[in-house]
Amino acid sequence: MKNMVTEKHGETKDVEVDYARLRIPFGPVHPALKEPVSLRVTVRKEEIVDVDIVLGHVHRGIEGLAENRNLVQTLYLVERVCGICSHSHTTCYVQALEEIGEIKPPERALYLRTLIFELERIHSHLFLLGVLAYEIGFDTLFMFTWHVRESILDLFEKITGNRVHHSMNTLGGVRWDVDQSMVEEIMSTMKNLHKYVQQIHDSFQDKSVEKRLCDVGFLAKDEAIRLCVVGPTARGSGVDMDVRRDHPYAAYNDLREDFSVVVKEKGDVYARTEVRILELFESINIIQKILAKLPGGNIRVEDNIIKLMRRIPQGEAISLVEAPRGELLYFVKTNVKGGLSRLKIRTPTIPNVLGLKPMLVGCEIADIPVIIASVDPCMACANRITVVDAVTGEEETMDTSVLRRKR
């Protein structure tokens, strides 16, 4: 249907108006979303024809805050970038500082870091699998998955005293040690977990689940490489990348033989889900190996963290870790006063969220929730960065002065 539409500047323009198209505001508040993100989805009947992704609803200015704090305070600040992968953020940050200050944490500390890292990966993946089940209306699987996840959270509480923000890392080591009885408890939990994860794996192969997850949300391999998607999202599209293997950190160099990188070629939602389920088995295996060869010795080089902080000179470093959602990058630039002159965080959700558009276009409305969930977006992570919508140009950039005024 042709319509004459008057533009802003008084010109008339021949625009094709398609009345079968419907623009649905998907978010920022929607039952399918764990965190606020706004998708403006244009649909024709049930088919998606266009998607606009608008970020920035939970922008908290963490990078700016970090510049007003000292190095130790920032350690606790970056932990709060994300609730699910808090340990990844602190590990990444602490690694950069240790690089600048030439501090070498003891072996045992590196192993304990890796232990918490893998526990966190299990808890994050279980969280996502539950959400995926919930999105397709399979509440029973959702309840079961989260019930299993509780055992990991209990372990966190027993090891570090906290369920979500573990505060495990400190400069030059870790804060909490595990004793022999704890090692045995983790071992037995892992044994049970292996059984439960097998059940979850079987449930995800159920016909009614497969019907919803297979053949939706395709992301081709070359598209995945072009958009630089990372983590399980990339590995589900056949891109063989994993920071743990490619740039080993913490104790992963010693554990090189004990895990393999799970890669699936198909690139649909089911492939991404399966990558995560199989990674759970890998993580359980890694944890058992860590506990078997846990070296003795101290858990940190120095108890007085302030003394250690003063030892860090001016300098800059880049640090990489494989967070549950993919590659996490920190750029840290310290100044002479024991503070930061620049902190740059590039979370895995930023590239992954860009992958949503090619996944969504051509699918149905019913697929939106599963597809969004399948990249496991962590909006609180992504929204420290101001994103300007290049398509409409409507979004204003939130610079520091705007943020201050709004406060």
Added chain:
Amino acid sequence: MDVITAFLLTFPIVFVISLLFDGIDRKIHARMQRRIGPPIIQPFYDFIKLLNKERIVPAMASSQIFTVLPTLAAASSILSSAILFTSVMSGTSFGGDLVVVFYLLAMSSVLVTIGGSSSGNPYGAIGFSRKMTMLIAYEVPLLLSFLSVFLKINSTSYYNAILTQVKVGSMLALAFPSMAVSAVAFLLCIPAAADAVPFDVSEAKTEIIYGPLVEYSGPYLALFKLAKASSNLSLTFLACTLFFYLPALFGDGDSLWLGAFIVCLLLALILWFLTITVPRTVFARMKVGQAFKFYWIVALPLSVIAVVLSALGL
């Protein structure tokens, strides 16, 4: 029992029983998911709480349709249950009442979706189009299943169906192969008519935020919840009395109307559990296309077979 007394008595019974069954359904659903679940009388709390809430009509909505339809939907589904209950309790019915019940049941779900689409919310519109697709999918097999019963009992009256079972001394679904097939088709249609999980595409909360119900709150939502609960009750009660009239095994229905009624209610609860609670616990939600395909490939041929067998006198 006097027909008028029975009819007037059924309204409070429908109200209490439908919300009670809804509560039992939620409790069992929760226990099957290893949750504690809400108290069994939670739907009553919800109903009273919602009635006391503010009435909100969106500015975009066509307000008259938006506000009248909840009442009509609740009225039609309660009426459908009331007709069935009165028949069983008083032992009378009028010709064509099964057609009226079928109409009222379809009516209450159509009214909900029309109310949703009048709200001006795009999710309401999507819910409307999905519900219309689903109606075409499950109403045809449901209607054919009714038709096979009409052919079998040579009547469109509800009480005649019960009388036939009493006369035969067995349940309809056990006595005749055509009725067994018809019962299967009918039971397959219940989850879709009740918007239970594998077929709740029109309300899918993670996809389209309860579709038609997205803008409804307060007393309107309370009425819709009541409408849904009583239409579920009416469907399951209808299924158990049409095909599985258990009291028929124990002699004539006239002398023990109250006992027969209670037995039928318990049977309805069991059918509710089997056709609504179990599917919504063990399955994931289907897409519209998949649900439509299921009904036209599985339920429709079954109901056609039932009609053919019934016409052949089996």
